[in-house]
Amino acid sequence: MIKINPIPESGVEKLLEDKAVMVTVNQHLARYLTSRFNKQQIDAGKSVWETPDILPYSAWLGRLYANARYLPDKELSGNLKIPLSAAQEQYVWQKVIQSSTSGNSLLRVPETVKAAIEAWTICKERRLPLHELTHAPPEDTLVFLEWAEAFENQCRRNGWLGTASRAEAVVQLLKSGTMPAPGQMILAGFDELSPQQVLLVKALEDAGCRIFELAVSEVSSQALRCGLADTETEMKAAARWARARLEENPLGRIGIVVRDLNALRSDLVRIFDDVFHPSMVLSPQIAGKRAYNISLGRPLDDYPLIRTALMILKFACRDLSVDEYSRLLRSPFIGGADAEFSKRAIMDARIRENGETSLSVSDMMHFSSEHQDKDRHPGVFCPKLSERLEKFKKAIGEIPKKQLPSGWVRDFLNLLDAMGWPNGRKLNSEEFQTVIAWHEVLQAVSSYDPISGEMDIHEAISLLSQNVTAKNFQPETEDAPVQVLGVLEAAGEGFDHLWIMGLDAENWPPSAKPNPLLPGGVQKKYNVPHASPERELAYAREVTRRLLASAGHTVVSYPLTDKDTALFPSPLISFLEQVTIHPGEANWRARVVNAADFEKIIDQHGPAAGAKSHISGGTGLLKAQATCPFSAFAAYRLKAEGLEVPESGLNARERGSLVHNALELFWEQVKTLDALKKLPDEELSGTVSHAVNRAVSAMAKNHPRTFTRRFTELEKERLKFLVLEFLAVDSQRTSFTVIGREEKLVCTIADIELNTVVDRIDCLNDGRRVIVDYKTGEPKVADWFTDRIAEPQLPLYSVAVEKEVAGVVFARLKKGHVAYLGVAEAAQVIPGAAGPGDKKSPMENYSSLKDVIRVWKGKIEFLADEVRQGIAKVAPVSVHKSCLYCDFGPMCRIGEWKSTLNIEHPTVNLEEGNGLF
Numbered sequence: 032m033i034k035i036n037p038i039p040e041s042g043v044e045k046l047l048e049d050k051a052v053m054v055t056v057n058q059h060l061a062r063y064l065t066s067r068f069n070k071q072q073i074d075a076g077k078s079v080w081e082t083p084d085i086l087p088y089s090a091w092l093g094r095l096y097a098n099a100r101y102l103p104d105k106e107l108s109g110n111l112k113i114p115l116s117a118a119q120e121q122y123v124w125q126k127v128i129q130s131s132t133s134g135n136s137l138l139r140v141p142e143t144v145k146a147a148i149e150a151w152t153i154c155k156e157r158r159l160p161l162h163e164l165t166h167a168p169p170e171d172t173l174v175f176l177e178w179a180e181a182f183e184n185q186c187r188r189n190g191w192l193g194t195a196s197r198a199e200a201v202v203q204l205l206k207s208g209t210m211p212a213p214g215q216m217i218l219a220g221f222d223e224l225s226p227q228q229v230l231l232v233k234a235l236e237d238a239g240c241r242i243f244e245l246a247v248s249e250v251s252s253q254a255l256r257c258g259l260a261d262t263e264t265e266m267k268a269a270a271r272w273a274r275a276r277l278e279e280n281p282l283g284r285i286g287i288v289v290r291d292l293n294a295l296r297s298d299l300v301r302i303f304d305d306v307f308h309p310s311m312v313l314s315p316q317i318a319g320k321r322a323y324n325i326s327l328g329r330p331l332d333d334y335p336l337i338r339t340a341l342m343i344l345k346f347a348c349r350d351l352s353v354d355e356y357s358r359l360l361r362s363p364f365i366g367g368a369d370a371e372f373s374k375r376a377i378m379d380a381r382i383r384e385n386g387e388t389s390l391s392v393s394d395m396m397h398f399s400s401e402h403q404d405k406d407r408h409p410g411v412f413c414p415k416l417s418e419r420l421e422k423f424k425k426a427i428g429e430i431p432k433k434q435l436p437s438g439w440v441r442d443f444l445n446l447l448d449a450m451g452w453p454n455g456r457k458l459n460s461e462e463f464q465t466v467i468a469w470h471e472v473l474q475a476v477s478s479y480d481p482i483s484g485e486m487d488i489h490e491a492i493s494l495l496s497q498n499v500t501a502k503n504f505q506p507e508t509e510d511a512p513v514q515v516l517g518v519l520e521a522a523g524e525g526f527d528h529l530w531i532m533g534l535d536a537e538n539w540p541p542s543a544k545p546n547p548l549l550p551g552g553v554q555k556k557y558n559v560p561h562a563s564p565e566r567e568l569a570y571a572r573e574v575t576r577r578l579l580a581s582a583g584h585t586v587v588s589y590p591l592t593d594k595d596t597a598l599f600p601s602p603l604i605s606f607l608e609q610v611t612i613h614p615g616e617a618n619w620r621a622r623v624v625n626a627a628d629f630e631k632i633i634d635q636h637g638p639a640a641g642a643k644s645h646i647s648g649g650t651g652l653l654k655a656q657a658t659c660p661f662s663a664f665a666a667y668r669l670k671a672e673g674l675e676v677p678e679s680g681l682n683a684r685e686r687g688s689l690v691h692n693a694l695e696l697f698w699e700q701v702k703t704l705d706a707l708k709k710l711p712d713e714e715l716s717g718t719v720s721h722a723v724n725r726a727v728s729a730m731a732k733n734h735p736r737t738f739t740r741r742f743t744e745l746e747k748e749r750l751k752f753l754v755l756e757f758l759a760v761d762s763q764r765t766s767f768t769v770i771g772r773e774e775k776l777v778c779t780i781a782d783i784e785l786n787t788v789v790d791r792i793d794c795l796n797d798g799r800r801v802i803v804d805y806k807t808g809e810p811k812v813a814d815w816f817t818d819r820i821a822e823p824q825l826p827l828y829s830v831a832v833e834k835e836v837a838g839v840v841f842a843r844l845k846k847g848h849v850a851y852l853g854v855a856e857a858a859q860v861i862p863g864a865a866g867p868g869d870k871k872s873p874m875e876n877y878s879s880l881k882d883v884i885r886v887w888k889g890k891i892e893f894l895a896d897e898v899r900q901g902i903a904k905v906a907p908v909s910v911h912k913s914c915l916y917c918d919f920g921p922m923c924r925i926g927e928w929k930s931t932l933n934i935e936h937p938t939v940n941l942e943e944g945n946g947l948f
């Protein structure tokens with residue numbers, strides 16, 4: 032056992048001024064104590080003072096060892112081992128594990144590497160005798176010991192020093208008298224010292240260092256306990272409580288200790304922003320000074336600036352997928368983004384429309400460059416981007432196949448520079464700090480040269496990505512009055528008010544999590560942290576005691592439920608007085624909405640269309656108006672469009688279009704049913720093949736990547752089979768002549784001119800017409816008979832055709848289910864169509880097709896009249912079906928409406944014309 036002299040907080044300032052080093056248990060405490068020291072100097076009226084030497088344990092140990100290189104003993108400094116950084120050590124372990132026999136079969140290498148490093152650190156910190164691990168060990172321990180030996184051999188051969196062995200190396204140097212010990216040292220925030228740390232402290236003392244332990248003044252806390260509905264309610268209640276305390280005492284220091292801070296970080300940011308900075312709901316991009324600080328950083332690759340940098344580097348060695356090229360084009364961090372932001376967004380939409388499922392640098396250059404033939408150019412001219420891409424391509428051409436990591440870092444910087452990263456727009460303070468952190472990672476990657484040797488670009492990017500992910504980054508902020516901390520970070524700090532959340536019996540004390548690669552018995556024997564329930568209980572008891580003694584007023588909360596499971600307070604807080612705390616009001620947005628004094632403005636109309644207005648869109652316009660008037664207004668009056676999502680191969684629309692074209696070309700040649708019937712089988716087959724070949728060739732021109740030789744063969748085969756199957760159904764009909772193929776009709780309904788295209792119009796021998804619409808999906812005749820006529824396409828055609836109509840039918844072109852579906856003047860006109868009065872059919876209540884067309888005309892006029900008046904109600908026929916595939920949700924704000932009013936399934940009464948807004 033070692034006894035360290037405690038020193039009260041009042042004595043620390045003097046020691047620090049006397050150049051004592053203060054070593055803290057974590058980075059957060061080092062920042063807090065530094066800021067407190069600075070404040071003391073300001074309060075003492077000083078304007079200049081020396082920066083106190085306060086740093087976390089790992090940084091201090093690293094500095095101590097690194098400084099040994101500058102000792103006068105040249106022989107010693109020359110023989111010192113090269114210390115590995117945490118990231119380098121991880122790389123070496125990964126290589127060791129991957130090259131081992133057992134490592135070959137591992138599925139989750141990163142997790143195994145993490146467990147192995149942790150096990151090795153435990154062995155070193157707890158000074159576990161390795162021979163004890165070999166006594167009847169589990170199989171995994173044997174494998175671990177093999178890896179550990181290989182790791183140590185590598186370090187020995189190359190003169191490296193692992194992080195877990197650094198303390199031992201310092202002890203050796205101190206004992207040998209070659210390293211001078213610091214004169215005075217203060218330890219802060221250590222609940223306990225590991226055996227390795229005890230050894231180090233002893234060696235320091237023996238070498239003449241005076242060691243103190245910061246005695247945090249403990250206060251007798253007025254602590255209360257409360258249960259809240261769930262974790263979300265706990266977070267909201269804690270945030271509102273903190274705001275109230277801050278309003279009472281703006282100079283007070285408020286702590287929120289969160290048991291599971293890592294998992295709850297993003298929810299905490301959402302809730303604390305809402306409570307402390309509600310205006311950020313409207314302008315989230317304005318990242319000003321916040322009243323609270325969350326101690327836990329995020330992995331560096333979580334920051335958009337860094338994600339863009341990694342994407343650029345990946346683009347240098349492979350094509351980008353739709354999501355990736357879309358994000359790159361819309362990134363504000365690429366050179367010229369501020370000037371070309373809108374153009375690049377439109378270019379993204381054009382590339383998607385072109386169906387590009389992936390994009391190379393050359394492709395992107397093509398889409399962004401200037402073309403003479405502007406009408407046929409699928410992209411948008413973005414001169415600044417185009418120039419950047421030219422430079423980028425040139426830089427790619429100059430990179431070697433293999434080189435050392437430092438060489439790759441140089442080339443990565445060149446590639447980023449060519450793309451103008453990160454200067455697409457002016458960076459804010461947080462982004463500047465992020466760029467600095469990025470350069471630190473690049474520097475770390477450069478230091479891999481002696482460890483990794485030469486590598487190709489893929490390996491170099493993967494190494495960089497690993498380092499970026501491993502770097503936990505938090506932009507520096509001024510000391511905020513509200514500190515949100517994890518249980519360990521709160522060590523050594525004092526508060527005026529403290530809220531501790533998440534202390535339910537299920538999770539506090541935490542369950543034991545022994546390292547899977549070490550025998551449980553040995554971990555228990557050597558009191559390894561997290562190894563046994565007894566250890567966790569002792570740890571949780573001490574942390575609870577310390578936290579309760581760190582503030583004058585404390586609230587300890589626990590959730591009453593976790594999904595369907597009921598929870599109870601931890602036994603460690605059962606002695607506290609139980610109180611009821613009201614979680615507070617609804618969030619800011621809901622409070623604004625619920626404020627009673629609103630003037631209600633019902634704005635459901637756009638500008639009315641003038642007489643004889645031409646609104647392009649044809650039947651799609653009426654269909655949209657029937658489904659939801661706002662969607663029709665957005666698409667056809669405002670010309671809004673959703674972004675296409677390119678798919679590999681052909682999408683359903685393109686497949687449908689192929690069938691349409693093949694049939695159009697067939698009937699262009701054959702013309703009548705009689706001619707079809709007279710065709711011998713072989714000639715029929717040849718004529719169909721000819722039509723199919725022409726249709727496929729026309730489409731292949733626009734999709735050269737999709738129409739490979741094999742794909743083309745298969746597509747032709749599929750189409751030919753389908754067309755022949757349909758012609759067999761056509762052959763069952765009575766004589767007709769195809770007089771219209773893809774026939775354009777212009778009709779004026781309720782003063783609105785609508786362009787329509789009819790797939791096919793057949794003329795029967797008596798001159799009556801049959802309107803045919805090809806469908807490759809699953810058409811529903813019932814949709815012609817709904818109140819708002821959900822499928823107005825064929826009804827409109829039948830109204831627009833001036834001759835008498837004998838039938839209106841879908842031709843269902845689905846392999847194995849080819850058939851006519853629809854209505855006809857008499858059932859025998861077209862096999863499969865329902866005739867007037869047919870039972871259990873939509874025609875049951877009609878005595879003639881003319882009556883049906885008359886009803887359709889009225890309904891179509893009603894919809895067209897709504898369009899003319901500019902009616903743009905947000906009134907989907909069904910929120911589930913209509914909104915599911917609609918792109919205009921962000922425009923009509925239906926999601927916001929539902930969440931604000933907490934209504935999941937609004938019922939829309941279209942008959943009364945009630946829109947949602």
Ligand code: SF4
Nearest residue numbers: 659662914917920923
């Ligand atoms: S998302 Fe729904 S409510 Fe909004 S425009 Fe589309 S269909 Fe209408």
